[in-house]
Amino acid sequence: MLSVLHYSKSWRWLLPSKPPHSRPYHDYVRFSTPGGVGRIPLHSPNIVGVASSRGNRSHQADYHALAALCLDVEGLRLSIRKTLNFDWVPENSKDRVARQVVFVGLYDGHGGSTVSQFLRQELHGLFESVNKSHIPELFLWIKHQGGYFKRFTGGVLAPWIHHAEDLPPLDLEARATQAFFEVDKLLSIESQAKVCGATASVAILHSIDNPARPFFSSRKLALTVAHCGDARVLLCSTDGGFVYPMTEDHHPDTPVEATRLRRMGSALITDSFGDSRWMGALANTRAIGDLRYKPYGVTPEPEVRTKLLEGKDWAYIVMVSDGVSSILSDDEIVDLAREGPTPKAAADRILAFSQELGSEDNATVVVVPLAGWGEVRGPDKTLALREFRRQQSVGNERQRRIQISQTCPQASG
The missing domain is CATH 1.20.5 (Single alpha-helices involved in coiled-coils or other helix-helix interfaces)
Structure with missing residues (x-):
């Protein structure tokens, strides 16, 4: 039997104490059967494919995490209604399978691996356990960072800043935002987190079938992506193999980030390679960690997008760090995955081709099959x-x- 994931001993002192039995997240997916409940291991190469390389770097700073979480059913229902205008009512609101979501996280560290390793070990647990009653205290800590955050009004967390207990449960956007900020707060006592950081891109897959099905066979699947940085989360359609990006890079010269940071004054510097650097140092203006840059506008607030995936319209999701996306286009990435007989083989093909073309950076590829796996129609573009x-x-x-x-x-x- 597969074991329950536990908090890493090296970081346990940073987190609230909880007995092991209260941590219900797992590395397997539950699904209903006529005879009871079955389990599918997430780390099987036939279920989720992962390929990773440190390139020519001296250390690996890319990490990923896979987990099945059990979330509040009312929060899930509110999220679906808010973002998809869809009324989801599970047959049994206490059923763990109906409340189950699959969490896929990709973390790309810079300046060291302290933050990306912490995210790999802990973000899924924090995502599951954040409590709306902690938002007022968290908000005060955010404001205390000063600079850019002196004007921070709470963003999507604003409704819970006052009288949090009287409000509905957290939807997925608020839950992700609180979890990302909570990581920064936890890391604020870690000296390394002042000078290093990580991007974080998280895909949440929630079957809204009745009864719920595994993500790779769901007829209706809610996909929520919480994104901070420059990793890519890409959908591939079965009709023509077209790519649908679920993320945009958070670089200092992109329109949305340039607008957000304009009031901080001119601190955008172009390096000798022609790349824009915020404060002369950072390629990403949204990141977890990098605490000394937070007063200057670097934020862990994720950009959250949601999409309803219908039946076999979508073949797979590909998540890549910038060690791959800096070499390959989105179309090339999804096309390379088409020929993989398994998710693992698909991930290997993408990584191998990026390296063949000269990628030397840390690089990670995660391929998540959907109901249309193996049914992409049309030419390899x-x-x-x-x-x-x-x-x-x-x-x-x-x-x-x-x-x-x-x-x-x-x-x-």
Whole structure:
């Protein structure tokens, strides 16, 4: 039997004490059967595919997490009504399967791996356990960060700042926002978190079938993405294999971030590679950690988007860190996954091609199959382009070796 995930011992001192039996999140998915309840392990390569590499870096700062959470049914119902205009009423509101969501997190660390490792170990537990009664205290801590946050009015948490106990449960957007801010608060006593941080992109999959089905066979699946940084979460349709992005990069020169940060004054610097850096240091203006930059507008507030996935209209979700997306286009990423016989094989194909084209950064790919897995119709739109890029990459590598041998003949020997 698969064991319940427990808080990491190395971080346990940062978190409220809870007995093991009160942590109901698991690394398996429950589903109803005529004879009872079955279990499917999330870490099976046939269920969720993961491929990761540290590239030519000295350490790995990319991490991921998979977990099945049990959330408040009223909060789930309110989320679906608010974002999808859909009235979901489970057959049994106390049924753990109906309240179950699958949590898929991708974390890309920078300046070190302290924050990304913490997210891998703890964010799913915090996402499940955040309490609306803690929002007033959290709000005071956020305001105390000063600078940019002096004007912070609470965002989506605003309704719960006063008289939190009298309000409805947290919907998924508020739950994600509280969890992301809570991580910063917990890390505020960790010196490394002042100088390093991580992007965080989380996909929440909730079957709204009656009875609930596993995410890979759901006829109606609510997908909620909470995103902070520049990882990518991409949907692939079965009709034509078209890509539907669920995220946008939070770089300082993108319109939404440039508008948000304009009142902080000009602190946007272009480095020697032509990349924009906020405060001359950060590629991402939304991140967890990077605490010394928080007064200057770096925020952990996630951008939250929700989509109702109908039946077999969607084949899979692909999540990639920027070690992949900086090399491959969204279309190339989803097309590469089409030929994988399993989610793991699909993830391996994407990672291998990005490395073939020269990716040297930490890189992670997560492939999540949906009801339309293996049923993508239409041509592979980027096949010719990928072959051209492959040949070009081989030619560039051959030219590089010739130049090295001419400059330093002994190296060719």
